[in-house]
Every structure is written in structure tokens, then in C-alpha cells.
Amino acid sequence: MNQKSILSHIFDNPFNKLKVGAAAKKTQNKEALRLYRDILKFSIEFDWANKNGEIWRDIIRKSARKEFEIAKNESDPFMVMRMIMTSREAMQKTREKLNEEYFKLNTTFSERTQTNENYKLQ
Template sequence: MTSIVAKCRTFAIPLRDQLQRTTLPRLLHNGPDTVEELLERHVVKKEKSLDDDENELITRQRLTSTRREALSLYRDIIRATRFFLWADSRGVLWRDILRENARKEFEEARLEKDPEIITRLLIGGRDAVQAALDKLVEKQKQQLEQEQRDSTRR
């Protein structure tokens, strides 16, 4: 690119001097005065820079980290469902229902590209798992206390 500009500059300078000597009227378009200005305005200067590489690397790392977080969340959900061993009114274990719903939600969000939405989904999933486990622990504590009260009454 710089060699082209240098060649054009060596060609344009004598041409400009010759035009100035002939006293031609200046055109009204207010265009570029030199070939270099013309090239600067109209030639696309998209060169691969380190910034582009860095942006690509950051994007790739962000995608990798969200994938890791999503897989980690999914594993945590599967682990948490181990504690839901009772059946619903149809006789299906809650563990299986929760796993099926988690799988369905992850499949629906699989092709999501917006990082903000992905982050919201991950945070919401983490909060839901934590809330479910907290409620489970609270209910188990209540059951243990109830059993202890019943055993002391006998």
C-alpha cells in the first residue's frame, strides 16, 4: 500500500506543478488536491491487526467460559436432583421430572448467541438450583424436628 502511494506521489507532484503553471480554473467539487488524499479517502484500509486477533480471542474465551458455566450448571442440576426421591401424583419420581425439564430448557437455549441473555439464563438457573436446595434442606430440617418431637412424646 505504501509503495503504491509513493509511486502515485512521484507521478502526481510533477503533474500538479504542471497544472498550476497552466492556470486552469479550480473545479468547484472540493475534491482531493493530491492522489494521496484521493487514496486516503477512497481506499479501504482494512488490515489484520493485533486488535482484531485480541477481539477474536476474547470472544472465543467468552464463549468457552459460558459453555463451561452452562455445563457446570447442568451437572449441578443433575447432582441436585438426586435428593428428590419421592413421586408425584402420577407415580413419576420428581428427580426424573426435574431432569427432563432441565434438559428441555437447555435444549431451547442451546442456539442463543446474545451474551447478555446467556448470562441471565445462567444466573437464573444457579438461583433456581440454590433456592430448590435451600427449600429441600429446610423441609428436611422440619421433618427431623417433627420426628424428634414425636419420639419424645412416646
């Protein structure tokens, strides 16, 4: 193939037609498994119940299991990487939001404790 036909081939064929080797597939599987484990570990932080009395930790774990079961049949490697990246980003944003809320609670508690101590001293 000359250079023109190579470029023509690249531009005429969309990415989803490219073949991904077994090594790349294995890497994706490892990354998906790592993400699943991270979600399970992170779900431990959610130990309170929702309005229906279900523990959020259990809801998150069931949801993750369901999503991964659906995604395991995905054959497009680019879609798999997109799902992994989206899930990891969502988990990171949730972690940041949870940390912000913990910080607010801790600050509020510290302020109340400080106010109570000042009141007792008077």
C-alpha cells in the same frame, strides 16, 4: 477516535451489539455445563413420586435437558449469562426450601420420639 466519539459510540450502541470473544464464549459454555451437572446431582434428592406416579428426579432431569437444548441456540451472551444466573438462583432457592423441609421433618420426628420415650417412662 477521540474521547467524545468513544463515549458517543458506547452510549449509542446497546450491549447486545458488543462482540464477545471466543474465550468468553468458552467460559459461558463451561459454566452452563457445570450448572447442568449441578442440576443432575441435585435431582438425586428428589426420589418421591408426584400425583401421576412420576419420580420428581426424572421430571427435573427431563425439564433441565429440554431447557438446555432450547438455550444452546441462544447467541446473545448477555442473555446466556442471565439464563445461567436465573437457573442457578432457582436451584439455590429450591435447595434452601428442601433443607428447611428436611429440618422440619427431623424436628417433628425428634419431638415424637421424645414424647414416646417420656410416655414409656411413665
